[in-house]
Amino acid sequence: MSGQIDVLLYGLGAIGSFYAFILTRSDRVRLTVVARSNYEAVRANVSTPRIHIYRRRWPIDGHGSRELRSTARTMANRHFIRIEALVKSPADASPMDYVVCAHKAIDQDQVVAQLAPVVDSSRTTIVIIQNGVGNEEPFRAKFPRCSILTCVTWVGATQTSPGIVKHTKSEDMQIGLFPNASLDKAVEQQRLDTFTVLLHNGRTRFQILDDMQQQRWEKVVWNVAWNSLTTLTMVDTQTWLHSSDDATPFTRQLMQEVIHIARGCGVPLGDDLIDQLMEKINAMPGIGSSMQTDCKNGRPLEIDVILGFPVTKSRELGIPAPFLETLYVILRAVDGRLRAAL
Numbered sequence: 001m002s003g004q005i006d007v008l009l010y011g012l013g014a015i016g017s018f019y020a021f022i023l024t025r026s027d028r029v030r031l032t033v034v035a036r037s038n039y040e041a042v043r044a045n046v047s048t049p050r051i052h053i054y055r056r057r058w059p060i061d062g063h064g065s066r067e068l069r070s071t072a073r074t075m076a077n078r079h080f081i082r083i084e085a086l087v088k089s090p091a092d093a094s095p096m097d098y099v100v101c102a103h104k105a106i107d108q109d110q111v112v113a114q115l116a117p118v119v120d121s122s123r124t125t126i127v128i129i130q131n132g133v134g135n136e137e138p139f140r141a142k143f144p145r146c147s148i149l150t151c152v153t154w155v156g157a158t159q160t161s162p163g164i165v166k167h168t169k170s171e172d173m174q175i176g177l178f179p180n181a182s183l184d185k186a187v188e189q190q191r192l193d194t195f196t197v198l199l200h201n202g203r204t205r206f207q208i209l210d211d212m213q214q215q216r217w218e219k220v221v222w223n224v225a226w227n228s229l230t231t232l233t234m235v236d237t238q239t240w241l242h243s244s245d246d247a248t249p250f251t252r253q254l255m256q257e258v259i260h261i262a263r264g265c266g267v268p269l270g271d272d273l274i275d276q277l278m279e280k281i282n283a284m285p286g287i288g289s290s291m292q293t294d295c296k297n298g299r300p301l302e303i304d305v306i307l308g309f310p311v312t313k314s315r316e317l318g319i320p321a322p323f324l325e326t327l328y329v330i331l332r333a334v335d336g337r338l339r340a341a342l
């Protein structure tokens, strides 16, 4: 693939906009975006549809914790994303080389079906940038002849108003294949290589991994804890951890349950991950989470891929997970309330 690369960005929220910005730093990328609630705001940005992105620089290790320092600094980091075509639905676009999915992993089966018009099995690679585990399965079921690149991102970002995205904390991504046994390995590798060249040209921090399931489960241990607890308490991570002497042991036990389930699924997470994740969170100021943001904004929660898939596996495998089950059941009620109010 030496010429133009057609990329569709599906899910033009905080993370989608961030990676749209990274990808369009390569001249070869011809970017089509599907916008829903922010369609008018993106279109209204003068003659060229564009999104503003306020980007935080993370020069050290990608896991820093400083907030934006000043308005002046923020303005200096203001960028626009070059968009070739803005559409309301995949039905308004043609097949792409890459379909980058950064939408919320909610009702994933129905969403995946909507992508059919932009997928040509002989050419299209799907790139999933979402939290959770089991996210790839509906894509593989619907598009069995496509390559899938699966990604974990540690970028913290929020769409503060339609078409305005703030990159608030950290910058790092792990990416790798979700291997497709029915495809030639060399073809899959070349699709991965082409995409990672775009990330490299976009000057973002990332690592290519052979076993992304290890990484996805590690991140889900983090998200099960912090996304659930910050959503149910509506406090930040440090406020939670200092709320009582029981908060830290509770969180560690919760993480331990998810680690046991991962191991049951053949993903060899070590118990030392708990110390690593506790160290990482304690090196940061108190943070919220994308799930807390969704809850505050009255949007459905990503409970299926963050808690539901691990709970299903724990039941199938007979691995006890009482803390996880409790949070899952309560969050389903919260999610039900949010959905009922839509």
Ligand SMILES: NC(=O)C1=CN([C@@H]2O[C@H](COP(=O)(O)OP(=O)(O)OC[C@H]3O[C@@H](n4cnc5c(N)ncnc54)[C@H](OP(=O)(O)O)[C@@H]3O)[C@@H](O)[C@H]2O)C=CC1
Pocket (backbone or CB within 6 Å): 010, 011, 012, 013, 014, 015, 016, 035, 036, 037, 038, 102, 103, 104, 105, 106, 107, 111, 129, 130, 131, 153, 154, 155, 156, 157, 158, 159, 290, 302
């Ligand atoms: N924000 C963060 O800091 C981080 C987020 N993540 C993960 O990245 C992914 C994207 O999150 P984020 O960018 O924060 O989310 P946002 O809420 O900012 O954006 C989500 C985007 O997806 C669209 N969308 C939501 N539901 C659907 C659906 N059912 N079908 C099609 N499009 C949909 C939204 O459109 P509309 O506005 O019209 O609803 C919006 O454009 C999630 O999996 C999240 O967990 C991972 C790390 C950090």
Ligand SMILES: CC(C)(CO)C(=O)C(=O)O
Pocket (backbone or CB within 6 Å): 131, 153, 154, 155, 156, 157, 223, 226, 227, 287, 288, 289, 290, 291
């Ligand atoms: C930004 C980060 C890493 C914070 O936990 C996240 O994954 C989320 O909010 O979902």
